[in-house]
Amino acid sequence: MRYFIKQAPRCGTLKSLAVGGTLLCCALAASAMDLLQAYTAAQINDATILAARATAVGERERLPQARAQLLPSLSASLSRNSNHLESTSPNFLGVEQTTNNSYPSNNRTLTLRQPLFRKQLAAQYRLAGAQVEDAEAVLSGEEQNLAVRVSTAYFEAMLTHDQLALVLAQQKAYTEQLDAARKTYAAGSGTRTDVDEAQARLDMNKALEIETRQNVDYTLQQLQTLVNQPIDKLATLNLARLELREPQPDNLQHWIALAEQNNPQLQSLKARVEVARQETEKARSGHYPTLDAIAQYTDSDSENVTNIKQRYVNKVLGMQLNVPLFAGGYVNSQVRQTLAGLDRAEQILEAGRRDLGLRVTKEFRGMTENIPKIKALEQALLSADQMVLSSQKSFQAGSRTLLDISDAEQQRMVVQRDLAQSRYMYLISKIGLLALVSGADEAAIVALNRALEP
Structure with missing residues (x-):
């Protein structure tokens, strides 16, 4: 008989495995989550979309339930x-006699x-079909809305991170200006006003840093709520990959017509009109025999x-x-009630169509108007950089003060902030416009994700 003894791994091997596992965990923790990863995680974990899917599953059962009423039933x-x-009972002598019998x-x-022939059941079957169409449209709308919610939350989080970076860069510049003001004042060539001004701007910047960090935490928490997992880092915007393109075709009426044809919310409202119509037919069936x-x-x-x-x-x-002969006016009252519901559903549909046109116009203009705005701000940023450089050179020559340099850097920060905000608003408007025409799918998210890099 042979015995095989399995040797334990050496201490060095165990250390290597431990180190490798630690490095792997650190790499996963340090990796940045891009937009596509966030969207994929939200599809799995977002409570709103999960609730919409469960609702759709439940509503789909209305159709087989209504069909079952038309089929034979066996009991x-x-x-x-x-x-x-x-x-x-009395006997033949007239005397009452009691008998007991068990069986x-x-x-x-x-x-x-x-x-x-049951007109009510036929109307109920068509009503169930319209209710299922409504549920499917609502689910489709929630899926489109998920892409918008994830993209908006992601780009808002990126914007607050960019704003924090600008605040910290400005804080560094203010700190350097304060040191320079103190040195020039100690040397006798500066004034106390320059020192106080630089100190005041640095203090205001630190207060702004606290507010900006709060915004960073809040927007990051918004995104974490959608994906239901912690996020350490986000991707950054790659300007070389950011393509500023107008909607194709560049025709607002085309997009409005496309939205009226494909928008899930409008499809849901149309299905609800059909539901109200079938409710009326179901009420009228009370006059018919079975x-x-x-x-x-x-x-x-x-x-x-x-x-x-x-x-x-x-x-x-x-x-x-x-x-049925007479029901005390109950059927007629039901018909009048359902006709009022039908009129209400038609008016809500018309209001939804008008609101859809406004939303399409807003997102369409958000794309088309942000493109020239981005280009103008890019040119303004070049001018702001040149202004900062000129102010620094003029200060060295003695014709400008530290306050002038601070004002130039403040103006550059405003331009940088507005430029970043316009870029993200362009991306949000793009996915928002696609969602209104039922085009905010995974392919659209992949296209947006190309503008990002880890």
Whole structure:
């Protein structure tokens, strides 16, 4: 008999595995989550989209439930009773006499019913179909909205990170200016006003840093709520990959018509109009008769006191017609109520169509108007950089003060902030416009993600 002894790994091997696992965890923690990864995680973890999917699953069951009402129904009943009968009656002498009798009774019934004409059930089936269409449209709208919510949260988080970087860069410049002001003042060539001004601007910048960090935490928390996982880093905007293109085609009316044809929210409102219409048909069906085909088999024993110990087998095949004659005005009231609901649904649909046109116009202009604005701000940034450089050279020559340099750097920061905001607003408007025409899918997210880099 042989024994095989498995040797334990050496200490060095264990250390290598531990170090490798630590490095892997650190790499995952340090890696930046891009937009596509955030969108994929939100599809799995976002509570709103998960609730919409569950709602759609439940609403889809309305159709088989309504269909089942049109199909044959088969029912069976079985009963077994123990009967105790006490009867008192006069005998032939006129004297009342009481007798007790106990006997069992049984009944077995099998019933098959097939609706032949039920206008209410037909309307209910069409109503269920419209309700399922509404649920599918709502789900599609939530999927489009998810792409917008994730993109908006992601780009807002990126914007606050960029703003924090600008504030910290400005803080560094203010610190250097304060040191320079103190040195020039100590040398006798500066003034106390320059020192106080530089100190005041640095203090205001530190207060702005606190506010900006709060915005960073808040926007990051918004994104973490969607993806339901911690986020350490975000990707950055690669300006070389950022393509500023106008909507294709560059025609507002084309996009409005496309949205009216494909927008999920508008499709949902149209389905609700159909739901209201079928509710009216369902209410009107209360005036119509119903016709069913019935087949029944009954097997009974001792079914009453006069038939003790007798068995009956009854087979029935026939038609059952029910004709409503008068319901006190209930059906007419239902019809009037559903007609009011139909009018309400049609007006909501019209309001939704008008609002959709406004939203398409807003997102369309958000793209087309931000493109020239971005280009103008890029040129303004070049001018602001040149202004800072000129102010620094003029200060060295003695014709400018530190306050002039601070003003130039403040103006450059404003331009940088507005430029970053315009770029992100362009991207948000782009995905928003696609969502309105039901085009905010994974391919659209992949296209936006190309402008980012780890």
